[in-house]
Amino acid sequence: MLSSPSLRQWQYLVSLAENRHFGRAAEACFVTQSTLSAGIQELETQLGAALVDRTKRKVVLTPLGEDLAGRARELLGQAEDMVLMARAASVPLSGPLRLGVIPTISPFLLPRVLPALRKRFPALRLFLREDLTARLIEQLQAGKLDLLLIALPYEGGALDTMTLLDDDFLVACREDHPLARRNAVKLDELSETPLLLLEDGHCLRDHALAACRLTPSPRHDGFAATSLHTLVQMVDSGLGVTLLPRLALDAGILRGTDVTTRPLNDDGAASRQIGLAWRRGTQRAKEFTLFGEALVTGLRKPERSSPAASSSHSRKA
Structure with missing residues (x-):
C-alpha cells in the first residue's frame, strides 16, 4: 500500500501556492518556516517528484505542484465538510x-x-x-x-x-419629479430620463436592467454609484431616477429623504x-x-x- 501524505502536508502545499513565500505560508499555517519547508520536502520525497522550484527571489510551483495544490484544496475542503457534517448530525x-x-x-x-x-x-x-x-x-x-x-x-x-424570496424593483425619484405623479411607471418612460445605476460589477445593476428589459446606454451610464445608499442620495439631489429593490425600501433606505417610489407598469414581474x-x-x-x-x-x-x-x-x- 502506498504511503499517503498527511492532510497537514497538503495544507502546507496549498498555503505555499496561495502565498508564494515560505515565511508567509508558514505564518498562515501557524508553524515555523523550517517546519513548513521540511514538510514540503518530505511531501516531494513521498511523491518522488518536484513540486516547488526554489530561487532566491521567489517561490514558483512546478506544473505538477500547481495541479496538486488545486486538488489538495478540494481535498481539504471535503475533509472539513466531513468533520462539520458529523457535528451537525448531533447539533x-x-x-x-x-x-x-x-x-x-x-x-x-x-x-x-x-x-x-x-x-x-x-x-x-x-x-x-x-x-x-x-x-x-x-x-x-x-x-x-x-x-x-x-x-x-x-x-x-x-x-x-x-x-x-422574490425581491421586486420599484422606480425611485424625487417627490417633485414628473414620474412621481404617476400611479405606475411604464418601461419606455425610463429610457426618457437619466437612469442612475450601480457601477459595473454589481449584479443588481445587471438584474435591474434585465428585469426591465433595458440595455446599457450612454444615458444610463452617465452616473454610477458604489452602493444603494449613494444611489438614493444622487436621486435626492435631483440627478435622475433609479431602480431600488423592495428589500432595501422595507429596511428604510429612503428615510430622511425627499425620494418616493412608484411600481413599474409591466406585464411581467420586474424583480x-x-x-x-x-x-x-x-x-x-x-x-x-x-x-x-x-x-x-x-x-x-x-x-x-x-x-x-x-x-x-x-x-x-
Missing part, C-alpha cells in the same frame, strides 16, 4: 459557518434575521464576508467560504442554489431572486437548506417600526 448548525453576502443584500436582510437565527442556533458561529458576487464565488470554490447569500440568477459554475448558493456535492447541503429555511422564517416575522418610520413609509410607498 445542526453548530460551529463555524463562513457566509459570503453581497452589499445590496447584507445591510437590508441580515439585521432582520440574525437575532432569530442566533436564538434558534445558539452554537452557530457565523463569520460574514461582504463582497461582489464574482469574488465571493471564487472564494467559495477555493474553500474559503462555505455558503453565499446572493441575488439570482447568476452563472457561477458548479453550484447548487436555494431561492429564498430579482435572493437565494443561497453552495458548492455542488458538499456534505453540508442539508445543513445549508436548514439555514435557508431559518432565514425565510425570520423574514416572515413582522418588523418593529417606530410611528415616525411607519408614517414616512406610507408617504413614500
Whole structure:
C-alpha cells in the first residue's frame, strides 16, 4: 500500500501556492518556516517528484505542484465538510459557518434575521464576508467560504442554489419629479430620463436592467454609484431616477429623504431572486437548506417600526 501524505502536508502545499513565500505560508499555517519547508520536502520525497522550484527571489510551483495544490484544496475542503457534517448530525448548525453576502443584500436582510437565527442556533458561529458576487464565488470554490447569500440568477459554475424570496424593483425619484405623479411607471418612460445605476460589477445593476428589459446606454451610464445608499442620495439631489429593490425600501433606505417610489407598469414581474448558493456535492447541503429555511422564517416575522418610520413609509410607498 502506498504511503499517503498527511492532510497537514497538503495544507502546507496549498498555503505555499496561495502565498508564494515560505515565511508567509508558514505564518498562515501557524508553524515555523523550517517546519513548513521540511514538510514540503518530505511531501516531494513521498511523491518522488518536484513540486516547488526554489530561487532566491521567489517561490514558483512546478506544473505538477500547481495541479496538486488545486486538488489538495478540494481535498481539504471535503475533509472539513466531513468533520462539520458529523457535528451537525448531533447539533445542526453548530460551529463555524463562513457566509459570503453581497452589499445590496447584507445591510437590508441580515439585521432582520440574525437575532432569530442566533436564538434558534445558539452554537452557530457565523463569520460574514461582504463582497461582489464574482469574488465571493471564487472564494467559495477555493474553500474559503462555505455558503453565499446572493441575488439570482447568476452563472457561477458548479453550484447548487436555494431561492429564498422574490425581491421586486420599484422606480425611485424625487417627490417633485414628473414620474412621481404617476400611479405606475411604464418601461419606455425610463429610457426618457437619466437612469442612475450601480457601477459595473454589481449584479443588481445587471438584474435591474434585465428585469426591465433595458440595455446599457450612454444615458444610463452617465452616473454610477458604489452602493444603494449613494444611489438614493444622487436621486435626492435631483440627478435622475433609479431602480431600488423592495428589500432595501422595507429596511428604510429612503428615510430622511425627499425620494418616493412608484411600481413599474409591466406585464411581467420586474424583480430579482435572493437565494443561497453552495458548492455542488458538499456534505453540508442539508445543513445549508436548514439555514435557508431559518432565514425565510425570520423574514416572515413582522418588523418593529417606530410611528415616525411607519408614517414616512406610507408617504413614500
